[in-house]
Amino acid sequence: MGTSIAVKMSKRLPVTLNDILKAQSRIKNHTHTTPVFTNCTFDQKYCRNFYFKGENLQKTGSFKARGALNAVTVLQEGGNPVPGVVTHSSGNHGQALAWAAKMRGLKCAVICPNNSPAVKLEAIQGYGAEIVMCEPTPTSRQQTCDQVSKDKGYHFIPPYDHNDVIAGQGTIALEFLEQVPELDAILVPTSGGGMVAGIAIAAKSIKPDIKVFIVEPQGKDVERCLTAGERLWPNPPRFLNTIADGIRLQQLGHVTWPIILELVEKQVFSQTNEEIMQGMKFCFERMKLVIEAASGAGIAAAMSDRMRNMDDSIQNVGVILCGGNTDIDHLPWYSS
Numbered sequence: 001m002g003t004s005i006a007v008k009m010s011k012r013l014p015v016t017l018n019d020i021l022k023a024q025s026r027i028k029n030h031t032h033t034t035p036v037f038t039n040c041t042f043d044q045k046y047c048r049n050f051y052f053k054g055e056n057l058q059k060t061g062s063f064k065a066r067g068a069l070n071a072v073t074v075l076q077e078g079g080n081p082v083p084g085v086v087t088h089s090s091g092n093h094g095q096a097l098a099w100a101a102k103m104r105g106l107k108c109a110v111i112c113p114n115n116s117p118a119v120k121l122e123a124i125q126g127y128g129a130e131i132v133m134c135e136p137t138p139t140s141r142q143q144t145c146d147q148v149s150k151d152k153g154y155h156f157i158p159p160y161d162h163n164d165v166i167a168g169q170g171t172i173a174l175e176f177l178e179q180v181p182e183l184d185a186i187l188v189p190t191s192g193g194g195m196v197a198g199i200a201i202a203a204k205s206i207k208p209d210i211k212v213f214i215v216e217p218q219g220k221d222v223e224r225c226l227t228a229g230e231r232l233w234p235n236p237p238r239f240l241n242t243i244a245d246g247i248r249l250q251q252l253g254h255v256t257w258p259i260i261l262e263l264v265e266k267q268v269f270s271q272t273n274e275e276i277m278q279g280m281k282f283c284f285e286r287m288k289l290v291i292e293a294a295s296g297a298g299i300a301a302a303m304s305d306r307m308r309n310m311d312d313s314i315q316n317v318g319v320i321l322c323g324g325n326t327d328i329d330h331l332p333w334y335s336s
């Protein structure tokens with residue numbers, strides 16, 4: 001059964017377990033094997049075993065370092081001279097690409113919306129990348145990025161819709177299943193879907209019965225699209241009004257969508273700002289970990305009625321604490 005699913009996937013999907021294993025060997029000497037945290041109070045209250053994967057402690061403060069470094073390394077393996085790399089990002093992918101480019105001796109430009117958190121902009125500059133500001137819309141981001149790419153000859157490394165980025169993010173699941181082989185399900189905070197696509201390919205190749213769930217900010221409406229089997233979102237893509245700035249894009253990507261449709265559960269965890277804040281607060285107070293709101297969304301999903309009502313086959317639940325880049329002068333419970 002396991003083998004047949006793995007073979008079926010590798011024929012149809014653009015990224016395979018083998019791509020993810022190669023990504024792991026490319027990046028593993030430069031990224032952290034992030035720790036897994038448990039919390040007895042949480043387990044007792046929410047009646048399952050929860051395992052929190054600390055990607056907030058990853059290089060650059062988020063899992064994005066994995067995909068960015070894999071993509072930049074593959075680009076250089078191509079043998080042609082690479083003048084530089086460019087991307088658009090609300091922060092974490094920008095920070096990760098800036099770091100990866102520096103590691104590989106490449107120039108880097110990052111297109112950032114003019115409302116990006118200061119902490120993320122400072123970090124991007126700290127890694128030596130040039131910041132180019134744009135309007136806070138997905139369309140303005142892409143147009144500015146295309147222009148910089150054309151003017152400077154830099155290669156565009158997208159935040160999620162890119163096979164090497166997806167493969168890099170998939171290394172989270174290789175590591176997680178080695179650390180906690182008994183996982184029955186993984187909750188993944190999702191924006192464009194690079195992380196959940198990579199995790200689903202790796203996890204379901206290794207353990208076909210595992211369930212991978214999307215966690216979204218309320219309003220993203222992924223469940224309706226997955227159930228219909230269609231991308232029903234409005235065009236052009238837009239940002240949601242959420243405190244979880246890392247996951248505010250409404251639409252899943254074009255590369256990530258078919259992977260997600262095939263491998264990810266149709267039931268989606270949709271969390272409000274208030275719930276995300278409760279998740280963050282629990283983590284700060286009880287687990288003593290600094291996380292950003294996107295990670296809080298994952299914890300909120302673990303606390304939700306939807307999780308409470310899951311059947312008993314799901315005993316061991318992984319939660320990705322996807323990032324820790326939060327502006328401590330503007331924590332959401334002080335500014336809302």
Ligand SMILES: Cc1ncc(COP(=O)(O)O)c(C=O)c1O
Pocket residue numbers: 062064092093159160189190191192193194195196246247292294295322323324
């Ligand atoms: C902290 C954090 N979590 C989750 C995500 C979602 O990643 P993806 O776009 O691969 O779904 C992002 C994306 O920027 C992020 O920064």
